[in-house]
Amino acid sequence: MSLRVDEVPLARPVLGEAEEHAVLEVLRSGQLSLGPRLPAFERAFAARLGVPHASAVSSGTAGLHLALRAAGVRDGDEVVTSPFSFVASANAAVFERARPVFADIDRRTLNLDPAAAEAAISERTAAILPVHIFGYPADLPAFERLGLPIVEDACEALGGVHGDGVPVGGRGHPAVFGFYANKQLTTGEGGMVTTGDAAVKERIDSERNQGRAPDMSWLDHDRLGFNYRLSDIACAIGLVQLRRLDEMLAGRARAAAAYREALAGIEGLELPCDDPAPPARERRGWFVFVVQLPRGVDRDGTIRALRNLGVQSKPYLPAIHLMSYYREAFGHREGEFPVCEDVAARSVALPFFPELTEGQVERVAAALRDVLGQA
Numbered sequence: 410m411s412l413r414v415d416e417v418p419l420a421r422p423v424l425g426e427a428e429e430h431a432v433l434e435v436l437r438s439g440q441l442s443l444g445p446r447l448p449a450f451e452r453a454f455a456a457r458l459g460v461p462h463a464s465a466v467s468s469g470t471a472g473l474h475l476a477l478r479a480a481g482v483r484d485g486d487e488v489v490t491s492p493f494s495f496v497a498s499a500n501a502a503v504f505e506r507a508r509p510v511f512a513d514i515d516r517r518t519l520n521l522d523p524a525a526a527e528a529a530i531s532e533r534t535a536a537i538l539p540v541h542i543f544g545y546p547a548d549l550p551a552f553e554r555l556g557l558p559i560v561e562d563a564c565e566a567l568g569g570v571h572g573d574g575v576p577v578g579g580r581g582h583p584a585v586f587g588f589y590a591n592k593q594l595t596t597g598e599g600g601m602v603t604t605g606d607a608a609v610k611e612r613i614d615s616e617r618n619q620g621r622a623p624d625m626s627w628l629d630h631d632r633l634g635f636n637y638r639l640s641d642i643a644c645a646i647g648l649v650q651l652r653r654l655d656e657m658l659a660g661r662a663r664a665a666a667a668y669r670e671a672l673a674g675i676e677g678l679e680l681p682c683d684d685p686a687p688p689a690r691e692r693r694g695w696f697v698f699v700v701q702l703p704r705g706v707d708r709d710g711t712i713r714a715l716r717n718l719g720v721q722s723k724p725y726l727p728a729i730h731l732m733s734y735y736r737e738a739f740g741h742r743e744g745e746f747p748v749c750e751d752v753a754a755r756s757v758a759l760p761f762f763p764e765l766t767e768g769q770v771e772r773v774a775a776a777l778r779d780v781l782g783q784a
Protein backbone atom coordinates (compact mmCIF):
# COMPACT_ATOMS: atom_id res chain seq x y z
CA MET A 410 0.00 0.00 0.00
CA SER A 411 1.54 3.33 -0.96
CA LEU A 412 0.59 6.10 1.46
CA ARG A 413 1.05 9.76 0.80
CA VAL A 414 3.60 11.25 3.17
CA ASP A 415 1.02 13.60 4.63
CA GLU A 416 -1.73 10.99 4.84
CA VAL A 417 -3.96 11.14 7.93
CA PRO A 418 -3.99 7.49 9.11
CA LEU A 419 -7.07 5.85 10.54
CA ALA A 420 -5.51 4.68 13.81
CA ARG A 421 -2.12 4.59 15.48
CA PRO A 422 -1.08 3.06 18.82
CA VAL A 423 0.78 5.16 21.40
CA LEU A 424 3.92 3.24 22.31
CA GLY A 425 7.18 4.60 23.66
CA GLU A 426 10.41 3.92 25.50
CA ALA A 427 8.63 2.68 28.61
CA GLU A 428 7.01 -0.15 26.62
CA GLU A 429 10.35 -0.92 24.91
CA HIS A 430 12.07 -1.11 28.27
CA ALA A 431 9.34 -3.34 29.74
CA VAL A 432 9.57 -5.77 26.80
CA LEU A 433 13.38 -5.93 27.06
CA GLU A 434 13.09 -6.74 30.76
CA VAL A 435 10.84 -9.70 30.02
CA LEU A 436 13.11 -10.94 27.22
CA ARG A 437 16.11 -10.77 29.56
CA SER A 438 14.21 -12.50 32.38
CA GLY A 439 13.67 -15.58 30.23
CA GLN A 440 10.06 -15.94 31.48
CA LEU A 441 8.13 -15.18 28.35
CA SER A 442 4.80 -16.70 29.37
CA LEU A 443 3.00 -17.63 32.63
CA GLY A 444 5.46 -15.42 34.50
CA PRO A 445 4.93 -12.67 37.07
CA ARG A 446 3.62 -10.01 34.65
CA LEU A 447 0.42 -12.00 34.06
CA PRO A 448 -1.02 -11.73 37.61
CA ALA A 449 0.45 -8.22 37.95
CA PHE A 450 -1.39 -7.01 34.84
CA GLU A 451 -4.61 -8.75 35.93
CA ARG A 452 -4.50 -7.22 39.41
CA ALA A 453 -3.72 -3.73 38.11
CA PHE A 454 -6.53 -3.94 35.54
CA ALA A 455 -9.07 -5.18 38.11
CA ALA A 456 -8.04 -2.43 40.54
CA ARG A 457 -8.43 0.21 37.84
CA LEU A 458 -12.04 -0.90 37.27
CA GLY A 459 -12.81 -1.54 40.93
CA VAL A 460 -13.77 -5.16 40.22
CA PRO A 461 -12.57 -8.19 42.24
CA HIS A 462 -11.12 -10.32 39.43
CA ALA A 463 -9.61 -10.13 35.95
CA SER A 464 -8.26 -12.82 33.63
CA ALA A 465 -5.91 -11.92 30.77
CA VAL A 466 -6.50 -13.78 27.51
CA SER A 467 -5.02 -13.84 24.02
CA SER A 468 -7.75 -11.71 22.39
CA GLY A 469 -11.14 -10.15 22.95
CA THR A 470 -12.63 -12.97 20.88
CA ALA A 471 -11.05 -15.60 23.14
CA GLY A 472 -12.38 -13.72 26.17
CA LEU A 473 -15.92 -13.67 24.76
CA HIS A 474 -15.74 -17.39 24.07
CA LEU A 475 -14.60 -18.24 27.59
CA ALA A 476 -17.03 -15.77 29.21
CA LEU A 477 -20.01 -17.33 27.37
CA ARG A 478 -18.85 -20.80 28.43
CA ALA A 479 -18.56 -19.58 32.03
CA ALA A 480 -22.10 -18.17 31.78
CA GLY A 481 -23.28 -21.69 30.92
CA VAL A 482 -24.02 -21.19 27.20
CA ARG A 483 -24.21 -24.57 25.44
CA ASP A 484 -25.20 -26.39 22.27
CA GLY A 485 -28.74 -25.41 21.23
CA ASP A 486 -28.97 -22.33 23.47
CA GLU A 487 -29.75 -18.82 22.25
CA VAL A 488 -27.79 -15.66 23.03
CA VAL A 489 -29.58 -12.35 22.47
CA THR A 490 -27.17 -9.77 21.06
CA SER A 491 -26.64 -6.79 18.78
CA PRO A 492 -26.33 -7.07 15.00
CA PHE A 493 -24.38 -3.78 15.01
CA SER A 494 -21.02 -4.97 16.32
CA PHE A 495 -17.75 -6.47 15.26
CA VAL A 496 -18.48 -10.00 14.06
CA ALA A 497 -16.63 -11.62 16.98
CA SER A 498 -19.42 -10.89 19.49
CA ALA A 499 -21.86 -13.10 17.56
CA ASN A 500 -19.22 -15.65 16.49
CA ALA A 501 -18.40 -16.39 20.13
CA ALA A 502 -21.89 -17.88 20.60
CA VAL A 503 -21.56 -19.92 17.40
CA PHE A 504 -18.28 -21.42 18.72
CA GLU A 505 -20.43 -23.17 21.35
CA ARG A 506 -23.10 -24.16 18.78
CA ALA A 507 -25.46 -21.62 20.32
CA ARG A 508 -27.57 -19.37 18.11
CA PRO A 509 -26.98 -15.61 18.20
CA VAL A 510 -30.46 -14.06 18.23
CA PHE A 511 -30.20 -10.49 17.06
CA ALA A 512 -32.42 -7.62 18.17
CA ASP A 513 -32.41 -4.08 16.78
CA ILE A 514 -30.41 -1.18 18.18
CA ASP A 515 -31.26 2.16 19.74
CA ARG A 516 -30.91 4.95 17.17
CA ARG A 517 -29.22 7.38 19.59
CA THR A 518 -26.67 5.14 21.32
CA LEU A 519 -26.35 2.47 18.55
CA ASN A 520 -26.38 -0.12 21.35
CA LEU A 521 -28.73 -3.11 21.68
CA ASP A 522 -32.23 -1.77 22.44
CA PRO A 523 -33.40 -3.30 25.75
CA ALA A 524 -37.05 -3.48 24.64
CA ALA A 525 -36.11 -5.23 21.39
CA ALA A 526 -33.82 -7.59 23.34
CA GLU A 527 -36.63 -8.44 25.75
CA ALA A 528 -38.95 -9.24 22.84
CA ALA A 529 -36.29 -11.62 21.41
CA ILE A 530 -36.06 -13.74 24.58
CA SER A 531 -37.32 -17.32 24.33
CA GLU A 532 -37.24 -20.35 26.63
CA ARG A 533 -33.90 -21.24 25.01
CA THR A 534 -32.23 -17.91 25.84
CA ALA A 535 -29.20 -18.67 28.00
CA ALA A 536 -27.60 -15.22 28.07
CA ILE A 537 -27.79 -11.63 26.88
CA LEU A 538 -24.67 -10.23 25.24
CA PRO A 539 -24.85 -6.43 25.07
CA VAL A 540 -22.03 -4.66 23.22
CA HIS A 541 -20.79 -1.23 24.36
CA ILE A 542 -20.44 -0.14 20.78
CA PHE A 543 -17.89 2.56 19.97
CA GLY A 544 -17.27 2.84 23.73
CA TYR A 545 -20.74 4.07 24.64
CA PRO A 546 -22.07 2.27 27.74
CA ALA A 547 -24.95 -0.10 27.00
CA ASP A 548 -28.02 0.27 29.23
CA LEU A 549 -26.96 -2.44 31.69
CA PRO A 550 -29.56 -1.63 34.40
CA ALA A 551 -32.29 -2.34 31.81
CA PHE A 552 -30.70 -5.67 30.82
CA GLU A 553 -30.17 -6.60 34.47
CA ARG A 554 -33.92 -6.24 35.05
CA LEU A 555 -34.51 -9.06 32.52
CA GLY A 556 -33.01 -11.52 35.03
CA LEU A 557 -30.84 -13.57 32.65
CA PRO A 558 -27.06 -14.13 32.74
CA ILE A 559 -25.22 -11.25 31.07
CA VAL A 560 -21.87 -11.24 29.27
CA GLU A 561 -20.68 -7.77 28.27
CA ASP A 562 -18.71 -7.12 25.11
CA ALA A 563 -16.63 -4.20 26.36
CA CYS A 564 -13.90 -4.69 23.73
CA GLU A 565 -14.35 -1.09 22.54
CA ALA A 566 -15.26 0.50 25.86
CA LEU A 567 -12.30 0.83 28.19
CA GLY A 568 -12.76 4.14 30.04
CA GLY A 569 -16.54 4.19 29.64
CA VAL A 570 -18.71 4.92 32.68
CA HIS A 571 -22.36 4.00 33.28
CA GLY A 572 -24.95 6.59 34.31
CA ASP A 573 -24.81 5.32 37.90
CA GLY A 574 -21.06 5.99 38.05
CA VAL A 575 -19.90 2.35 37.71
CA PRO A 576 -17.10 1.91 35.16
CA VAL A 577 -17.90 -0.27 32.15
CA GLY A 578 -16.74 -3.75 33.16
CA GLY A 579 -17.19 -3.02 36.85
CA ARG A 580 -20.68 -4.40 37.41
CA GLY A 581 -19.61 -7.98 38.16
CA HIS A 582 -20.92 -9.70 35.01
CA PRO A 583 -18.16 -11.19 32.90
CA ALA A 584 -17.06 -8.21 30.76
CA VAL A 585 -14.59 -8.63 27.94
CA PHE A 586 -12.02 -6.05 26.81
CA GLY A 587 -9.84 -6.17 23.70
CA PHE A 588 -6.26 -4.96 23.30
CA TYR A 589 -5.78 -5.07 19.52
CA ALA A 590 -3.56 -2.29 18.18
CA ASN A 591 -6.37 0.22 17.54
CA LYS A 592 -7.81 -0.02 21.06
CA GLN A 593 -7.62 2.49 23.94
CA LEU A 594 -4.96 0.25 25.50
CA THR A 595 -2.99 -2.16 23.34
CA THR A 596 -0.76 -5.18 23.81
CA GLY A 597 -0.66 -5.83 20.05
CA GLU A 598 -3.20 -8.62 20.45
CA GLY A 599 -4.83 -9.50 23.76
CA GLY A 600 -7.85 -9.21 25.97
CA MET A 601 -9.13 -9.24 29.56
CA VAL A 602 -12.25 -10.64 31.22
CA THR A 603 -13.34 -8.88 34.40
CA THR A 604 -15.74 -10.54 36.83
CA GLY A 605 -17.09 -10.26 40.33
CA ASP A 606 -17.22 -14.04 40.71
CA ALA A 607 -14.15 -16.00 41.86
CA ALA A 608 -15.54 -19.22 40.33
CA VAL A 609 -15.80 -17.55 36.91
CA LYS A 610 -12.19 -16.41 37.15
CA GLU A 611 -11.09 -19.89 38.19
CA ARG A 612 -12.86 -21.46 35.21
CA ILE A 613 -11.56 -18.91 32.70
CA ASP A 614 -8.00 -19.20 34.03
CA SER A 615 -8.19 -22.95 33.62
CA GLU A 616 -9.84 -23.00 30.19
CA ARG A 617 -7.44 -20.44 28.72
CA ASN A 618 -4.64 -22.83 29.71
CA GLN A 619 -5.81 -26.15 28.20
CA GLY A 620 -8.13 -26.95 31.12
CA ARG A 621 -5.48 -27.17 33.77
CA ALA A 622 -6.41 -26.12 37.33
CA PRO A 623 -3.80 -23.97 39.15
CA ASP A 624 -3.01 -26.70 41.69
CA MET A 625 -2.63 -29.51 39.15
CA SER A 626 0.65 -30.89 38.00
CA TRP A 627 1.98 -30.03 34.56
CA LEU A 628 0.20 -31.92 31.78
CA ASP A 629 -2.70 -32.98 33.98
CA HIS A 630 -6.01 -31.57 32.71
CA ASP A 631 -9.41 -32.13 34.28
CA ARG A 632 -11.56 -30.31 31.72
CA LEU A 633 -11.56 -29.25 28.07
CA GLY A 634 -9.52 -26.13 27.49
CA PHE A 635 -7.88 -23.96 24.86
CA ASN A 636 -4.64 -22.08 24.40
CA TYR A 637 -5.95 -18.57 24.98
CA ARG A 638 -3.00 -17.41 27.12
CA LEU A 639 -1.56 -13.90 26.97
CA SER A 640 2.26 -13.84 27.01
CA ASP A 641 4.27 -12.03 29.66
CA ILE A 642 5.68 -9.84 26.87
CA ALA A 643 2.15 -8.64 26.14
CA CYS A 644 1.30 -8.29 29.84
CA ALA A 645 4.41 -6.14 30.37
CA ILE A 646 3.26 -3.80 27.58
CA GLY A 647 -0.22 -3.79 29.11
CA LEU A 648 1.10 -2.75 32.52
CA VAL A 649 2.88 0.25 31.02
CA GLN A 650 -0.14 1.13 28.88
CA LEU A 651 -2.37 0.98 31.96
CA ARG A 652 -0.19 3.55 33.73
CA ARG A 653 -0.67 5.98 30.85
CA LEU A 654 -4.30 5.12 30.20
CA ASP A 655 -5.72 8.37 31.57
CA GLU A 656 -3.44 10.40 29.32
CA MET A 657 -4.36 8.30 26.27
CA LEU A 658 -8.09 8.51 27.03
CA ALA A 659 -7.79 12.27 27.46
CA GLY A 660 -6.10 12.47 24.04
CA ARG A 661 -9.01 10.64 22.44
CA ALA A 662 -11.56 12.83 24.24
CA ARG A 663 -9.69 15.93 23.00
CA ALA A 664 -9.73 14.64 19.43
CA ALA A 665 -13.48 13.89 19.72
CA ALA A 666 -14.20 17.41 20.99
CA ALA A 667 -12.16 18.87 18.10
CA TYR A 668 -14.15 16.80 15.58
CA ARG A 669 -17.45 17.88 17.12
CA GLU A 670 -16.48 21.50 16.57
CA ALA A 671 -14.93 21.03 13.13
CA LEU A 672 -17.85 19.01 11.74
CA ALA A 673 -20.62 21.17 13.19
CA GLY A 674 -23.09 22.44 10.62
CA ILE A 675 -22.49 19.83 7.89
CA GLU A 676 -26.03 19.29 6.72
CA GLY A 677 -27.43 15.78 7.27
CA LEU A 678 -24.25 14.48 8.95
CA GLU A 679 -24.90 12.64 12.23
CA LEU A 680 -22.18 12.67 14.91
CA PRO A 681 -21.68 10.16 17.77
CA CYS A 682 -24.30 10.76 20.47
CA ASP A 683 -23.52 13.31 23.13
CA ASP A 684 -23.19 12.18 26.69
CA PRO A 685 -26.35 13.21 28.59
CA ALA A 686 -26.38 16.42 30.60
CA PRO A 687 -25.40 16.30 34.30
CA PRO A 688 -26.33 14.93 36.81
CA ALA A 689 -26.18 11.73 34.66
CA ARG A 690 -22.60 10.53 34.69
CA GLU A 691 -22.71 8.34 31.58
CA ARG A 692 -19.44 8.69 29.70
CA ARG A 693 -18.13 7.24 26.46
CA GLY A 694 -14.76 5.51 26.52
CA TRP A 695 -13.69 7.11 23.24
CA PHE A 696 -12.55 4.44 20.78
CA VAL A 697 -13.46 5.50 17.23
CA PHE A 698 -15.13 8.57 15.77
CA VAL A 699 -17.90 7.24 13.55
CA VAL A 700 -20.21 9.56 11.64
CA GLN A 701 -23.30 8.68 9.66
CA LEU A 702 -23.31 10.31 6.24
CA PRO A 703 -26.34 12.29 5.08
CA ARG A 704 -29.05 10.07 3.57
CA GLY A 705 -28.62 9.50 -0.17
CA VAL A 706 -24.83 10.02 -0.18
CA ASP A 707 -22.71 7.27 -1.81
CA ARG A 708 -20.78 5.98 1.22
CA ASP A 709 -18.16 3.92 -0.63
CA GLY A 710 -17.60 6.73 -3.12
CA THR A 711 -17.11 9.11 -0.19
CA ILE A 712 -14.46 6.83 1.30
CA ARG A 713 -12.63 6.64 -2.05
CA ALA A 714 -12.78 10.42 -2.49
CA LEU A 715 -11.44 10.98 1.04
CA ARG A 716 -8.56 8.61 0.29
CA ASN A 717 -7.72 10.63 -2.83
CA LEU A 718 -7.45 13.65 -0.53
CA GLY A 719 -5.05 11.77 1.78
CA VAL A 720 -7.57 10.85 4.49
CA GLN A 721 -8.10 7.24 5.52
CA SER A 722 -11.60 6.17 6.55
CA LYS A 723 -13.61 2.96 6.50
CA PRO A 724 -17.17 1.65 6.56
CA TYR A 725 -17.71 0.78 10.20
CA LEU A 726 -19.55 -1.35 10.99
CA PRO A 727 -21.38 -3.63 8.54
CA ALA A 728 -24.47 -5.36 9.96
CA ILE A 729 -23.52 -8.85 11.17
CA HIS A 730 -26.76 -10.55 10.11
CA LEU A 731 -26.19 -9.49 6.49
CA MET A 732 -22.69 -10.98 6.28
CA SER A 733 -22.49 -13.98 3.91
CA TYR A 734 -21.82 -16.50 6.66
CA TYR A 735 -24.77 -15.32 8.76
CA ARG A 736 -27.12 -15.19 5.77
CA GLU A 737 -26.17 -18.74 4.82
CA ALA A 738 -25.96 -20.31 8.28
CA PHE A 739 -29.01 -18.62 9.83
CA GLY A 740 -31.12 -17.47 6.85
CA HIS A 741 -30.97 -13.74 7.60
CA ARG A 742 -32.08 -11.16 5.05
CA GLU A 743 -32.43 -7.40 4.57
CA GLY A 744 -35.18 -5.64 6.47
CA GLU A 745 -34.99 -7.60 9.73
CA PHE A 746 -33.34 -4.87 11.79
CA PRO A 747 -34.12 -1.58 10.06
CA VAL A 748 -32.34 0.77 12.48
CA CYS A 749 -29.14 -1.28 12.39
CA GLU A 750 -29.26 -1.58 8.60
CA ASP A 751 -29.79 2.15 8.11
CA VAL A 752 -26.93 3.03 10.47
CA ALA A 753 -24.60 0.36 9.02
CA ALA A 754 -25.16 1.61 5.46
CA ARG A 755 -24.22 5.21 6.35
CA SER A 756 -21.43 4.82 8.91
CA VAL A 757 -17.87 5.95 8.28
CA ALA A 758 -15.01 5.81 10.80
CA LEU A 759 -12.74 8.86 10.55
CA PRO A 760 -9.06 8.94 11.61
CA PHE A 761 -8.96 8.75 15.40
CA PHE A 762 -6.12 8.25 17.88
CA PRO A 763 -4.85 10.08 20.99
CA GLU A 764 -2.18 12.08 19.21
CA LEU A 765 -4.40 13.35 16.43
CA THR A 766 -3.72 17.09 16.14
CA GLU A 767 -6.27 19.86 15.71
CA GLY A 768 -4.69 20.55 12.33
CA GLN A 769 -5.28 16.96 11.20
CA VAL A 770 -8.89 17.11 12.46
CA GLU A 771 -9.40 20.29 10.45
CA ARG A 772 -7.91 18.63 7.36
CA VAL A 773 -10.27 15.68 7.72
CA ALA A 774 -13.25 18.01 8.23
CA ALA A 775 -12.28 20.13 5.22
CA ALA A 776 -11.89 17.00 3.06
CA LEU A 777 -15.31 15.71 4.16
CA ARG A 778 -17.01 19.06 3.48
CA ASP A 779 -15.33 19.11 0.10
CA VAL A 780 -16.41 15.55 -0.82
CA LEU A 781 -19.98 16.20 0.38
CA GLY A 782 -20.14 19.38 -1.68
CA GLN A 783 -20.50 21.56 1.43
CA ALA A 784 -17.13 23.36 1.36
Ligand SMILES: Cc1ncc(COP(=O)(O)O)c(C=O)c1O
Pocket residue numbers: 468469470471494495497498540562564565587588589599600
Ligand atom coordinates in the same frame (compact mmCIF):
# COMPACT_ATOMS: atom_id res chain seq x y z
C1 LIG B 1 -17.07 -5.01 19.67
C2 LIG B 1 -15.91 -5.94 19.52
N1 LIG B 1 -16.05 -7.21 19.93
C3 LIG B 1 -15.05 -8.09 19.85
C4 LIG B 1 -13.82 -7.73 19.33
C5 LIG B 1 -12.77 -8.79 19.20
O1 LIG B 1 -11.58 -8.47 19.81
P1 LIG B 1 -10.20 -9.11 19.29
O2 LIG B 1 -9.91 -8.50 17.96
O3 LIG B 1 -9.22 -8.72 20.35
O4 LIG B 1 -10.38 -10.59 19.21
C6 LIG B 1 -13.62 -6.41 18.90
C7 LIG B 1 -12.34 -5.91 18.40
O5 LIG B 1 -11.74 -6.10 17.48
C8 LIG B 1 -14.70 -5.50 18.97
O6 LIG B 1 -14.56 -4.24 18.52
